[in-house]
Amino acid sequence: MNIEGSILLMSKGQELTETALRHLKQFFQRGQIHETIEVLREA
Numbered sequence: 001m002n003i004e005g006s007i008l009l010m011s012k013g014q015e016l017t018e019t020a021l022r023h024l025k026q027f028f029q030r031g032q033i034h035e036t037i038e039v040l041r042e043a
Helices: 018-029
Strands: none
Touching: none
16 A cells, blocks of 8 residues: 555556456456556556
8 A cells, every 4th residue: 555545556667468457357346446446657
């Protein structure tokens, strides 16, 4: 958890692959993610 109370699900610079997306969906389906997920992208 960070200072704002958010949980880091992926490291900075990590690519959002199909596998990573599948894992995130599984977290959501198991009720482990209750909030909106924010994806940040470097310009």
